[in-house]
Amino acid sequence: MDQAAFIEKYATNRLNTNSLKWDALDERYGNKDLIAMWVADMEFKVPEQVTQALTERVAHGVYGYSFTPDSYYDAFFNWEEQRHGLTLKKDWIRFGTGVVNSLYALVNAYTQPGDGVLILTPVYYPFFNAVQDNHRQLVTSELRNDHGSYSIDFDDVEAKIKANEVRLFIQCSPHNPVGHVWTEAEETKLLALCEQYHVLVVSDEIHQDLEIDPENHPFISALTVANQRFADNVIVLNSPSKTFNVACLLNSHVIIPNATLRQRYDDYSQMTNQTETNILGQTAGEAAYKYGAEWLDQILEIVRDNYHYLTTELAAHAPKIVVADLQGTYLTWLDIRPYVKPEYTREFIQDKCGLAVDFGEWFSANDKGFVRLNLATDPKYVHQAVQNICRCLDELTK
Template identity: 50%
Template sequence: MEQKLFEEKYGVERLNTHCTKWDGLKEKFGEDGLISMWVADMDFKAPEQVIEALQKRIEHGVFGYSLISNSYYDSFINWEEKRHGYKVKKEWIRYTPGVVSGIYWIVNIFTKPGDAILVSMPVYYPFHNSVKENGRKLVHSNLINNNGRYEFDYEDFENKIVENDVKIYILCSPHNPVGRVWKEEELDKIMEICQKHNVLVISDEIHHDLILEGKHIPTAIVNNGKYAKNIITLTAPSKTFNLAGCKNSFVIIENEDILKKFDTYANTVARVSNGNLFGYVAAEAAYTYGEEWLSGAIATIKGNYDYMVKELAEKLPQVKVTPLEGTYLSWLDFNTCLKDEELEEIIQNKCKIAVDYGRWFGEAGKGFIRINLATPRKYVEEAVKNLIDVLNK
């Protein structure tokens, strides 16, 4: 489905629906009325089959204790195999309300206060928080920015593990905010290092269906599954189908010992072993019927991205757009024209755009902003126009 049609069918006004992205502007940025391009959800309705499935469930009128249906598991298992070539077994699947909650649980289960946890910066800031807020030691290895294309620094990565006796590495694949879809050989090298030093890997693959270029390789199937027993995969339908409010995420654990420890924690400390009835209904319908919708969503994101790249290259070439291979979050480099501390004044006060500032993702993000392109073209056009007008003055 092309962008115009997708927008006509699924575009919707979100203001005054208690949505974080638009109704939360004042709280987050101190003012309303900005072009909202920050938090990572979409300004589009979910697939119609999701809405219909929820309506059907609502019409029944009883919302009591519920079992998890086999068809729910099947929909996810089929999706993972068909789309990503990962044959997930039902017994490996667990629930968490969100991917971030999953990270927090795993940090608590598999490390103790003071233990070191590694991340590749710049990276999604709740990764940092999951470490710091649990009293663990945050260790980072910066990605290398090779002319806008980010790569792992393998030597530094291994040194950081050894020097700090790292216990867990939190991988972001695809990587928010730099938009990389990691290649199998890159993941292979990183996993090899983690395995060699007994570092447990959390593989956050929440963006794995949002691929614009390249192919997503689930970390658990890298090198024919060589590292699968050392990996906990986290994913969800929330980014893919815009269902974050449904609070339904997947944990995949192939290693029985790790699974047992996870279950003990989930059933005792967290006391959460299953989720909200509507989350299950929405996820199942999305994975079963959402393919066409998703292709429209990806075409829309790509259309916005291509438009922005072209406009900026012609009219504001000093702002560098990082190639977007995956996610709908574009990473813009202002380092050649602005100081990091000038960004808010220009981006928010002058251009009237609400964004995630690069420094939130770590020192390595200074001078960058992250903008959300899962929005109707009109907002991208307005934001790009404002950037061009203000920065060219």
């Protein structure tokens, strides 16, 4: 299907659907008329086969207790094998109602209050909450930012692990908000450090399928790095939710290859969280893994084109804005400090440009002056947003 036809078929207006992104603008930003470029979900309907599978399930009319069928595991495992070369086993898998929920559970299951938990900042802000709400010691290592190209300061990571008795490292792979896809070399070095200092790794791989340039920046799961050398020290969290725009169907995976770690997770879950499977989430997930590949490829093309439009226009009209190199995720990270003083970012982006975005300081106290824009949307919104930024900068610098 050509892109225009795809957009015509799948793009939709989400106003008045209880959409957090669109219908909570007034509550969150004090202005209901902004272009919503914040929350990480999409303005695209799910693949039609997913709607069909859900429709059939709903038509049956019963949502009583159920179990996860083998067909779900088959579809999920085939997807992981084919797209990422990741071979999974049924007994490694536990289900959750969302990756953030599972992050909270894992912090509790594997650490004690006061233990150090490491994160690499700037990062998806619920990582901070999962550590701090549970009264663990938040340990941060700031990524190096070389003009929008991000890398890990390994010396700092090692020093922080040693100084703070870190027990757990929560990584974001690919990394939200900077859009970096960790290379095998980076992952190997990082996971080896964690192994050396007995730091358990939780790898949030919810953005695994959102590969923007897979030839040059292929996603590699922490479970497959270095021929699975670290699999016994890694727990992976993933979900069909970002990939297929089904976040509110509350179905996610906790993948634990190591039997001892799995036992600990089960013991913890037994006390706190005896989650049943979510029938609609699993119906959608299975259909998406089985039939959603072409749909996803079209979505990725739209994100690439949106990113291309944004970078080209900004290079022409606002060349000092630094746009991070988008390798993975559909979230673009802009440093607008060359034009706008950090304390005026909100006034500029929200009040002048009319955009609801995620602000840099949500991801790191050091990143006021950065903004994150969601590109998994109808190009008309991206075009409008970019035009607004260029026009308002023009007015500012006149």
